[in-house]
Amino acid sequence: MGNYHTLTQAEAVAYARGIEGVFPVGAQLKSREIGDGNLNHVFHISDPASGRGLILKQALPYVKVVGESVPLTLDRVRIESEALRIQGELCPDQTPKVYAYDPDLALMVMEDLSDHIILRRGLMERGRYPLFAGHIGSFLARMLFFTSDLAMDLQEKKRRVKAFINPELCNITEDLIFDAPYKKSRMNIFEPHIRDAVERIWADKELHLEVALLREVFLTKAQALLHGDLHTDNIFIKLDSAKVIDPEFAYYGPMGFDIGTVIANLLLNYSGQEGWSTDAQGRTEYRRYLLDAVRDLWTQFELQFRELWNGHAADRMAKTRGYQDLYVTRLVQDTIGFAGAKMLCRVYGFIHVADIDHIADAAARERAQRIALEIGAALIKLNRSAQSIEEVLDIALKAAN
Amino acid sequence: MGNYHTLTQAEAVAYARGIEGVFPVGAQLKSREIGDGNLNHVFHISDPASGRGLILKQALPYVKVVGESVPLTLDRVRIESEALRIQGELCPDQTPKVYAYDPDLALMVMEDLSDHIILRRGLMERGRYPLFAGHIGSFLARMLFFTSDLAMDLQEKKRRVKAFINPELCNITEDLIFDAPYKKSRMNIFEPHIRDAVERIWADKELHLEVALLREVFLTKAQALLHGDLHTDNIFIKLDSAKVIDPEFAYYGPMGFDIGTVIANLLLNYSGQEGWSTDAQGRTEYRRYLLDAVRDLWTQFELQFRELWNGHAADRMAKTRGYQDLYVTRLVQDTIGFAGAKMLCRVYGFIHVADIDHIADAAARERAQRIALEIGAALIKLNRSAQSIEEVLDIALKAAN
Numbered sequence: 001m002g003n004y005h006t007l008t009q010a011e012a013v014a015y016a017r018g019i020e021g022v023f024p025v026g027a028q029l030k031s032r033e034i035g036d037g038n039l040n041h042v043f044h045i046s047d048p049a050s051g052r053g054l055i056l057k058q059a060l061p062y063v064k065v066v067g068e069s070v071p072l073t074l075d076r077v078r079i080e081s082e083a084l085r086i087q088g089e090l091c092p093d094q095t096p097k098v099y100a101y102d103p104d105l106a107l108m109v110m111e112d113l114s115d116h117i118i119l120r121r122g123l124m125e126r127g128r129y130p131l132f133a134g135h136i137g138s139f140l141a142r143m144l145f146f147t148s149d150l151a152m153d154l155q156e157k158k159r160r161v162k163a164f165i166n167p168e169l170c171n172i173t174e175d176l177i178f179d180a181p182y183k184k185s186r187m188n189i190f191e192p193h194i195r196d197a198v199e200r201i202w203a204d205k206e207l208h209l210e211v212a213l214l215r216e217v218f219l220t221k222a223q224a225l226l227h228g229d230l231h232t233d234n235i236f237i238k239l240d241s242a243k244v245i246d247p248e249f250a251y252y253g254p255m256g257f258d259i260g261t262v263i264a265n266l267l268l269n270y271s272g273q274e275g276w277s278t279d280a281q282g283r284t285e286y287r288r289y290l291l292d293a294v295r296d297l298w299t300q301f302e303l304q305f306r307e308l309w310n311g312h313a314a315d316r317m318a319k320t321r322g323y324q325d326l327y328v329t330r331l332v333q334d335t336i337g338f339a340g341a342k343m344l345c346r347v348y349g350f351i352h353v354a355d356i357d358h359i360a361d362a363a364a365r366e367r368a369q370r371i372a373l374e375i376g377a378a379l380i381k382l383n384r385s386a387q388s389i390e391e392v393l394d395i396a397l398k399a400a401n
Numbered sequence: 402m403g404n405y406h407t408l409t410q411a412e413a414v415a416y417a418r419g420i421e422g423v424f425p426v427g428a429q430l431k432s433r434e435i436g437d438g439n440l441n442h443v444f445h446i447s448d449p450a451s452g453r454g455l456i457l458k459q460a461l462p463y464v465k466v467v468g469e470s471v472p473l474t475l476d477r478v479r480i481e482s483e484a485l486r487i488q489g490e491l492c493p494d495q496t497p498k499v500y501a502y503d504p505d506l507a508l509m510v511m512e513d514l515s516d517h518i519i520l521r522r523g524l525m526e527r528g529r530y531p532l533f534a535g536h537i538g539s540f541l542a543r544m545l546f547f548t549s550d551l552a553m554d555l556q557e558k559k560r561r562v563k564a565f566i567n568p569e570l571c572n573i574t575e576d577l578i579f580d581a582p583y584k585k586s587r588m589n590i591f592e593p594h595i596r597d598a599v600e601r602i603w604a605d606k607e608l609h610l611e612v613a614l615l616r617e618v619f620l621t622k623a624q625a626l627l628h629g630d631l632h633t634d635n636i637f638i639k640l641d642s643a644k645v646i647d648p649e650f651a652y653y654g655p656m657g658f659d660i661g662t663v664i665a666n667l668l669l670n671y672s673g674q675e676g677w678s679t680d681a682q683g684r685t686e687y688r689r690y691l692l693d694a695v696r697d698l699w700t701q702f703e704l705q706f707r708e709l710w711n712g713h714a715a716d717r718m719a720k721t722r723g724y725q726d727l728y729v730t731r732l733v734q735d736t737i738g739f740a741g742a743k744m745l746c747r748v749y750g751f752i753h754v755a756d757i758d759h760i761a762d763a764a765a766r767e768r769a770q771r772i773a774l775e776i777g778a779a780l781i782k783l784n785r786s787a788q789s790i791e792e793v794l795d796i797a798l799k800a801a802n
Contacts, residue, residue: 149617149620149621154568154571154572154575154620155568155569155571155572156568158566158567158568158571159566159568161562161566162563162566165559165560165562165563166559167555167556167557167559167560168556170555170556170559171555171556174555178718179717179718183717205721205722205723208718208721208722209721209722209723209724209727211718211721212718212719212721212724213724213727215718216550216728219550219555220550220622220623220624221621221622221623222621222622222623223621316580316584317579317580317609317612317613317616318613320606320609320610320612320613321606321609321610322606322610323610323613323614326610326614327617
C-alpha cells in the first residue's frame with residue numbers, strides 16, 4: 001500500500017476519465033461526493049451530455065467512531081472486490097459491474113446505479129417491489145449454496161475461507177451487534193423515553209444466553225461466503241431489478257446471518273410505519289405488504305435453495321435422506337435469531353435506521369422503537385425452537401397491535 | 402521448497418550431528434528408521450556411549466494410498482511445527498521438545514521419547530496408567546480452551562484459523578472417516594466374516610443422517626485448534642508422563658473431535674480384549690479399567706475446562722448465565738458422536754488398529770470387530786441427544802456382554 005493517498009475530487013475525476021469505454025473523449029465530467037465519509041470516499045462522476053456515469057469508491061485508512069478516528073485495514077477493498085467478482089459470477093443480475101480495482105489506491109470503479117434507488121428509501125416512500133422477493137431470494141440462495149460445502153470442492157472451499165478471513169470488519173459486527181447492546185456502553189445511543197425498555201434488555205438473562213449462542217454461531221460457523229452487511233442501504237432497487245453492493249464485511253459465516261439481516265430491515269421499516277400516524281389504513285396495508293415480503297423472501301429463498309441442492313449438490317453426503325430438511329430447519333432458526341439481533345442494535349445501538357429515527361413525532365417514534373424492540377427480543381428467543389417463518393409474522397402482527 | 406530432497410540415512414545423521422547441545426563432539430551415532438515410510442521418514446538417531454538420542458522426521462511429498470503415490474503438501478510440516486510450538490507453550494509437560502524446524506527440507510528434529518512407549522502398545526500389553534486421564538484431560542482442556550474464542554482475542558483467533566487452514570490433510574479425514582465407510586469403496590478393507598455387519602451399516606439411513614451432521618460439524622465449526630489425529634499411536638506414555646506427537650492434521654475444528662478420538666481408541670482396545678480369550682477374569686478387569694479411563698478422561702477434561710472458563714475466559718459473553726452448561730453439553734454430544742465415527746472407520750475402513758487386527762484367533766477377532774461396530778454405531782446415534790459420558794459406558798458394557 002506504499003502508493004496510497006486519498007484522492008482529491010479532481011484526481012478522482014481524472015482517474016474516472018482513464019477508465020476505457022465509459023465516457024466519450026473530451027467529456028465535461030461532473031463529480032459529486034455521495035458517501036458519508038466515515039469509512040470511504042464515494043464519488044458519483046457523470047457526463048451530463050451523454051448521460052453516462054460511474055461510481056468511484058476509495059477506502060479510507062480509518063473509521064470514525066464516536067468522534068474518534070480508528071485505523072481500519074485497507075485490505076477490505078481486496079475482500080470487497082473479490083466478493084463482488086464471485087457475486088458477479090453467481091448472480092450477475094444482482095451485481096454492479098466493476099470497471100477497475102486498484103489495490104494500491106484501495107479503490108474500485110463501478111457501475112452507476114442512479115436508475116435504481118436505495119431500498120431503505122424505497123420502503124420509506126412506501127414503494128412496492130413485487131419482484132424483490134424473487135430477486136433477493138435468488139441472490140441469497142445462489143450465493144449461499146454455491147459458496148458452501150454443499151456445492152464446492154471441499155479443499156477449494158477451505159482456501160476460500162482463508163482468503164476471506166476478515167478480522168477487523170467482523171470485529172465491528174461482533175462489538176456493535178452482539179456485545180454493546182447487552183451492556184451499558186457509550187456505543188449505545190438512545191432517547192430517554194425508551195430507557196425502561198433498554199434496561200429491561202440489559203437485565204434479561206434469558207435473552208443474553210440466546211445472544212451468546214447466536215454470537216458463537218457468528219464466530220465459528222464457516223458455512224458460506226456471506227455479504228456480511230446486507231441491510232436495505234446496501235440493496236439498490238427498481239421495479240424490475242435489485243442490485244447488492246458493498247460486501248466489504250464478507251467472510252465465511254452462518255447463512256442465516258445474511259437472510260436475517262434482510263428480514264430485520266424489512267421489520268424495522270414495519271415498526272417505523274408508526275410514523276405515518278395520520279393514515280391508519282395505508283399503514284395497515286403497507287405493513288401487510290412488508291410481512292408478505294418477509295414471507296415471500298424466505299419462501300423464494302427456500303424454494304431455490306432446495307432446487308439447487310437437489311440439482312447441483314456436488315457432495316454425495318448432501319443426498320442423505322432427511323439431511324436437507326434438518327439443514328433448512330436450522331437455517332430458519334439461525335435466520336430468525338440473527339434477524340432479532342440485527343433489529344435490537346439498530347434501535348438503540350451505535351448505528352440506527354432512518355426508517356425509525358426520521359419519524360418526526362416523538363410519541364410515534366417511541367411507539368416504533370418499542371415495536372421493534374418487542375419483535376427483536378422475541379425473534380432472538382426463537383433461535384433454537386422456530387420451525388417456520390410464519391412465527392415471525394405472528395410476532396410482528398402481535399407487536400403492532 | 403526449492404532445496405527439498407529426501408535425506409539419506411547418512412545425511413540424516415550428519416544433520417543430527419549439527420544440532421547443538423545434544424550429542425558429545427565426535428560421538429559415534431547410530432541411526433534407525435522407525436516410521437512406516439508412508440507419509441514421512443522418521444529416524445531415531447542415538448549415541449550409545451552417552452545414551453543420548455533424538456528423532457529426525459522428514460515429510461515426504463507424497464502419501465501411499467492403496468499402492469499408489471499421491472502428492473501431499475509439504476506445508477504440513479509448517480503446520481505441525483507451528484502446532485507443536487503452541488502446544489509447547491500451553492502444555493509443556495505433554496509436548497516433545499523441538500530442536501530444529503527446517504522448512505526447506507520439510508523436517509523437524511525432536512526430543513527422543515524412547516523412555517516412553519506408544520500408548521496403543523501399552524494398552525495392548527494391558528498396562529495401567531493412573532495419571533493418563535489427568536495428563537491428557539488437562540492437555541485437551543488447555544489446548545482446546547486457550548485456542549478458542551473463549552480465551553483468545555477474537556481477531557487474533559481468526560488469524561490463527563487462517564494460518565491453520567489445512568485442506569489436504571483435512572481431506573484425508575473427510576474421506577476416510579466421514580465418507581468411504583458409508584458406501585461401497587475400495588477404501589474399505591474388511592474380512593468376509595463381518596460383511597453382513599458392514600452391509601447393515603451401508604443400509605442404515607438413520608446412521609447416515611447422523612454421520613452427515615457430524616461431518617458438517619467437522620467441515621464448518623472453527624471452534625478450537627485441534628490436534629486432528631489424536632489416536633493412541635500419537636500419545637507416548639510412561640507411568641508419570643504422557644506426550645502428544647504428530648499434530649500435522651491440526652486445523653480449527655470442533656473440540657469434540659479430539660476428545661472423541663482418544664475415547665474411540667480406548668474403546669477399540671476395549672473391543673479388542675476379546676483376543677485374550679483364555680483369561681476371562683483379566684479381560685473383565687481390564688475392560689473395567691478402560692471404561693474408568695474413559696469416564697476419568699472426560700471428567701478430568703470437563704473439570705479443568707470449566708475451571709479455565711471460570712478463571713480465564715477473556716470474553717465477557719462467556720460469563721453469561723447458563724452458557725457454560727449448554728456449551729459443555731454440546732461438547733459431550735460432539736465428543737460421543739465423533740468417537741463413534743472414529744471407531745467404525747478403524748474396524749473396516751482404510752486404516753485399522755492393531756488392538757483388533759492383531760488378534761490371532763479369527764473367531765475372537767470377529768467378536769472384537771462386532772463389538773466395536775455395535776459401540777461405534779450406537780455412539781454416532783447419540784450425537785444429538787447424549788447428556789452424559791455415562792451413556793457411553795452403558796453402551797460399551799452392553800455390547801461386550
